[in-house]
Amino acid sequence: MIKFxxxxxxxxxxxxxxxxxxxxxxxxxxxxxxxxLLLIALLxxxxxxxxxxxxxxxxxATNSVFIWGQRSSKPFKGFQEGRAVQLKLSDAKRIxxxxxxxxxxxxxxxxxxxxxxxxxxxxxxxxxxxPLLDVVQKKNLIKGQGRFINQTxxxxxxxxxxxxxxxxxxxxxxDEDPFGKFIRINDINFKVxxxxxxxxxxxxQTEIHIPFSTFQQIYNQGDxxxxxxxxxxxxxxxxxxxxDIKLSLRNMHKIHPNDQRAFGSFNLGDMFKSIVDxxxxxxxxxxxxxxATLIAGVFxxxxxxxxxxxxxxxxxxxxxxxxxxxxxxxxxIVVEAVFLTMIAGLMGIISGGWILILIDKTLGQGDDAVFVxxxxxxxxVFVALLILVALxxxxxxxxxxxxxxxxxxxxxxxx
Amino acid sequence: xxxxxxxxxxxxxGDSSLHVLKGIDLEVESGEMVAIMGSSGSGKSTLLNIxxxxxxxxxxxxxxxxxxIKNLNEKKAAIYRNKFLGFIFQSFNLINYKNALENVxxxxxxxxxxRKERQEKGKFHLKKVGLLDWAHHLPSELSxxxxxxxxxxRALAADPKLLLADEPTGALDTTTSYEIMEFLQQLNDEGKxxxxxxxxxxxxxxxxxIIRLRDGVIMEDKKVNQVRASQYV
Numbered sequence: 001m002i003k004f005x006x007x008x009x010x011x012x013x014x015x016x017x018x019x020x021x022x023x024x025x026x027x028x029x030x031x032x033x034x035x036x037l038l039l040i041a042l043l044x045x046x047x048x049x050x051x052x053x054x055x056x057x058x059x060x061a062t063n064s065v066f067i068w069g070q071r072s073s074k075p076f077k078g079f080q081e082g083r084a085v086q087l088k089l090s091d092a093k094r095i096x097x098x099x100x101x102x103x104x105x106x107x108x109x110x111x112x113x114x115x116x117x118x119x120x121x122x123x124x125x126x127x128x129x130x131p132l133l134d135v136v137q138k139k140n141l142i143k144g145q146g147r148f149i150n151q152t153x154x155x156x157x158x159x160x161x162x163x164x165x166x167x168x169x170x171x172x173x174x175d176e177d178p179f180g181k182f183i184r185i186n187d188i189n190f191k192v193x194x195x196x197x198x199x200x201x202x203x204x205q206t207e208i209h210i211p212f213s214t215f216q217q218i219y220n221q222g223d224x225x226x227x228x229x230x231x232x233x234x235x236x237x238x239x240x241x242x243x244d245i246k247l248s249l250r251n252m253h254k255i256h257p258n259d260q261r262a263f264g265s266f267n268l269g270d271m272f273k274s275i276v277d278x279x280x281x282x283x284x285x286x287x288x289x290x291x292a293t294l295i296a297g298v299f300x301x302x303x304x305x306x307x308x309x310x311x312x313x314x315x316x317x318x319x320x321x322x323x324x325x326x327x328x329x330x331x332x333i334v335v336e337a338v339f340l341t342m343i344a345g346l347m348g349i350i351s352g353g354w355i356l357i358l359i360d361k362t363l364g365q366g367d368d369a370v371f372v373x374x375x376x377x378x379x380x381v382f383v384a385l386l387i388l389v390a391l392x393x394x395x396x397x398x399x400x401x402x403x404x405x406x407x408x409x410x411x412x413x414x415x
Numbered sequence: 416x417x418x419x420x421x422x423x424x425x426x427x428x429g430d431s432s433l434h435v436l437k438g439i440d441l442e443v444e445s446g447e448m449v450a451i452m453g454s455s456g457s458g459k460s461t462l463l464n465i466x467x468x469x470x471x472x473x474x475x476x477x478x479x480x481x482x483x484i485k486n487l488n489e490k491k492a493a494i495y496r497n498k499f500l501g502f503i504f505q506s507f508n509l510i511n512y513k514n515a516l517e518n519v520x521x522x523x524x525x526x527x528x529x530r531k532e533r534q535e536k537g538k539f540h541l542k543k544v545g546l547l548d549w550a551h552h553l554p555s556e557l558s559x560x561x562x563x564x565x566x567x568x569r570a571l572a573a574d575p576k577l578l579l580a581d582e583p584t585g586a587l588d589t590t591t592s593y594e595i596m597e598f599l600q601q602l603n604d605e606g607k608x609x610x611x612x613x614x615x616x617x618x619x620x621x622x623x624x625i626i627r628l629r630d631g632v633i634m635e636d637k638k639v640n641q642v643r644a645s646q647y648v
Contacts, residue, residue, distance in 0.1 A: 009524060016512050318508045321469060323497020323525040323573065325490045404489070409469040412508070 004331065014336050017308065025340070028304040031297030032344035033351070036384060039290025040352025040376050045359060046283045048374025053275065055372050063238040063269040064136060067245060068227035069253075070264045076256035085253055085262050089223040094252065099244045101236030106132045107225040109215050115208065116184040117171040124167060124207040126185060128215020130154065136231050139196040139209075142168075146179055146194030153211040161190040162209040168195045185210070186218055238269030294384075295391065301340050302395035305333060309399040316403050317411025330400035337396025338389055345388040349381055416608055417443040417466065417577065422475035424461055435461045437631035439475070443610070445576075448603040448641070450619035451612045453628035460581060462628065463612045467500055467579045468492050480576050497525055501570030505582035507562040509554040515565045516541060516550040522573040540568040544598065560591035567598065571607075578602070578609045584618055590647075596621045597644035617642075 004010055018025045069085035092107040109128040115121060133139075134148040141147070142165060153160055161183060163171075172178050182189040190210060215221065230245060232238045246263050249255075255262045309316070316329055356374050364371045424436040435458045443449055453459040464470035465477065468484060477484045479499055487495065501522075502508075509518045520537035528536070541547045544564040554562055563583060570578055580599070584592035596618060603609050603623075611622060619625050620642045627635040 008530065020512050314508070315510055318504075318510065319521070319525075320493060321467070321496060321502045321508075322522040322569070323493050325493040325525075327490065328493075328525065407470075409464050412469065412504070 005335075010332070010335060013332055014339050017312070017336060018340070021308070024304055024308075028301050029340060029344035029347070031300035032294065032341050032388070033297070033348040035290065035294035035297040036345050036348030036388070037352045037355070038293050039286070039384060040349055040381070041355040041359075042286040042290055043283070043380060044352070044356040044374045044376045045371060046279070046286050047376065048356075048359065048364060048371030049282070050279050051372035051374075052369055053279065057272065062272040063234065063236075064229055064231040065238055065242045065245075065268065066227055066229050066266045067242070067249070068264050070261055072255050072259055073261040074256035074259045076259070077254050079254060085255065087225045087228065087249075089225055091249060091252060092225065092228050095228075095230070095245055095248060098248055099241060101232050101241050102245075103231045103233045104132055104136055104229075106130060106136055106229040106231075107212070107227075108133070108229060109212065109219070109221060109224070109226040111215075111219055113186050115167075115171070117182070120171045122167070122170055126208045126210060126215070128212040128219075128221075129209045130212050133209070133229075136229060139194070142195045142197060146192075148194055148196075149209060149211050154213045157213045157217055158211055159188060159190045159214055160193045160211065161185065162194040162196060163192055164198050164207045165195055166198055167207050183208075188218060232269070238267060242267055291387070294388070297344070298341060298388070298391040298395050301337060301344075301392070302398050305337055305340075305396065305399040306402060309333065309403045312403075313406060313411045313414040317406075317408050317414065320408035321412060326404035329404050330397075333400040333403055334393055334396035337399070338392040341388045341392030341395075342385070345385060349384070352376070416445040416447075416480060417441070418476070418478040419466075420476045422462075422465065422477065423473045424458075424465065424470070425473060435631050436465075436472070439631075439633060441626070441633070441636075443608065445608055446603070446606050447624060448600070448609045448622045449611070449624045449626060450622035451610065451626050451628065452614060452616075452619050454614065456630075457628040458631045459612045459628050463579055463581055463610065466577075466610065467502060468496050493525075497522060497573055499576050501573065501575035501578045503563070503566050503570050503578065503580035503583045505585040507554070507559075507566045507586070509562055509565060509569075511554050514551045514553055515546060515557065515568075518554070518565055519568045519572050522569060526573060536572060537568075540571050541565070543571070544568045558591075559587050560594055563587060563591075563595050564598065567595070567602075571602070576608065578607055580609065580611045582613055583611060584613070584615065592618065593644045593647045600641070600644055 067087075069087045072079065072081055072083045072085060075081050087107075089107055092105045096102060096105045107130065111126050112123055113126045115124050115126075129149055131148060131150050131154070139148055139162065146162070148162055149160065152158070163178070163183070168178055171183060172181070178192045178195055181192050183192060184190070185208065216223075230241065232241045242265055246265065247257065249263055250257055250259060253262070319329065320326075356376070359371050359374045363369060364374055419439055419441040422436055422439040422441075423434070425432045425434040427433075439462060451459045451462060461470065465472050466479075468479075468487065479495070482495070482499075484495070510521070513521070516534070516537045519540055520533040523533040523536055538547060538550065541550050544567055546561060546564055546568070549557060549561060549565075554565070557565065578599075583599070584595055587595065592615075599609055599611070600621060609622075611618070613619055620639065621644050622639070623641050624638050625635070626633055
């Protein structure tokens with residue numbers, strides 16, 4: 001068999017019978033070519049979307065949940081319903097100590113304030129933050145300069161601010177160096193120590209970060225916190241952690257255990273999972289569509305070979321009269337089928353690659369690209385090729401058996 | 416060389432069946448040149464097909480070169496055809512996308528010979544039929560007589576024991592027919608056993624023995640004085 005595959009005559013026969021019917025050969029191959037092109041292009045595009053999604057979330061702890069206080073909806077232990085629930089710093093500490101699977105608890109406060117610099121001003125969200133925020137929600141500092149809030153800022157109630165790129169553009173002149181300059185928040189001067197990039201995704205956006213302790217002072221917050229962000233360890237289910245925390249918080253705040261409205265929450269892990277599931281679904285759909293198209297293409301090849309075999313009945317009869325065994329005839333037809341599918345498949349892979357290159361060139365550049373590195377792994381290409389060879393062999397068997405099912409004497413009589 | 420006894424063959428036609436060969440007894444010695452004659456429907460082609468192992472008899476015995484031909488599977492049949500038999504067809508049956516040399520070398524390919532050997536043998540036989548200069552021409556570029564000579568070269572290529580010709584001159588004009596017959600006579604002179612199915616009296620006269628079939632039985636089986644085709648050419 002190996003010898004057969006390396007025999008020049010084998011391929012001579014294949015080329016002869018294909019070039020005898022060029023148009024038909026081409027039309028046949030288009031089916032398989034289109035199928036594999038779709039498969040490669042769709043898989044690559046799906047990967048590109050996934051990559052872009054991952055990139056946007058890469059600076060962000062995705063298995064996290066945000067929790068804030070609302071109003072109770074059930075009377076409990078002598079309290080009436082409708083009581084405002086206020087989270088305290090001590091809550092954060094106790095949650096950190098008591099709930100399993102928590103990695104970080106980040107308490108945060110946020111207010112909207114009037115910010116002035118020279119003659120420019122605007123109203124922005126101001127957040128009081130701990131350095132920990134930079135760990136769970138990585139702030140990409142522009143030009144790698146400056147820094148985020150650190151522990152010393154907290155300890156000394158420093159009046160420093162980390163501002164977003166947008167605010168920098170609104171409050172500063174073009175190309176002006178913002179570091180060490182002051183902005184007025186609530187009529188208090190803050191020194192700018194860092195400028196961070198804004199990301200399109202990533203939960204609630206803050207425009208100006210100041211030290212948590214400074215925030216407590218200037219807004220007179222005491223130990224109150226606006227909300228907290230909790231990240232779970234990777235091996236723990238964030239949904240479960242959320243439930244545990246809420247139950248514990250209800251207990252601490254004397255709220256009915258079944259009161260669902262006393263604490264509000266937003267589970268980023270949950271949302272992230274649903275997007276991941278969606279991407280998985282899309283990939284499955286891609287495979288399904290691609291393989292279905294492939295199968296249709298391979299069937300087209302089988303069909304054409306059947307017609308070819310029918311047309312070549314007499315020739316096959318002559319060959320058998322000259323001593324070709326049925327096996328030799330079958331082998332030739334199967335090789336033809338596999339060769340056709342392979343060539344069409346390879347062309348499909350190549351042109352699929354071109355499409356991916358095109359996608360990358362046009363839609364894959366820049367930071368907010370829809371497709372990032374749209375590509376298909378070599379392994380998948382090989383799997384696709386293997387599937388093609390297998391399908392080609394199977395489909396080739398049909399005309400092969402058809403060719404030898406007819407007796408040589410009848411084949412010879414065929415005109 | 417070839418021995419047939421009580422050979423029967425019938426074909427189903429609808430519900431009934433057509434009894435084509437009704438007990439044929441035939442013996443052919445090595446070196447004979449036999450014409451099988453008969454009107455259409457006499458069963459001459461069927462007989463040739465059975466002798467050519469392209470068809471199988473319903474009953475009776477058939478021995479070819481001391482080998483009993485019976486209940487062969489397709490693979491065996493193919494090997495015997497390749498080893499024992501050379502076919503010459505009325506319509507030449509050359510493969511139209513292969514050149515003369517490739518056509519001649521085809522049986523050798525199925526014998527498993529190496530490419531170089533095939534080329535050499537193919538050229539040898541093409542030379543024998545006088546068409547070496549046409550080795551790389553496609554059948555469509557050859558005349559009818561040339562095509563049939565290529566077909567003869569192809570039949571000879573595998574060096575068969577028996578040449579079977581089914582109306583070899585049926586598609587040719589008289590002059591070309593005689594040329595082909597002259598060549599077949601030459602081959603017979605060299606010792607090849609040849610069986611020719613024909614319905615042309617003059618072609619049959621050029622053989623050494625004439626067998627006449629009618630309605631599936633042998634009517635007449637006689638040795639004749641061979642008419643040399645060369646005198647007409």
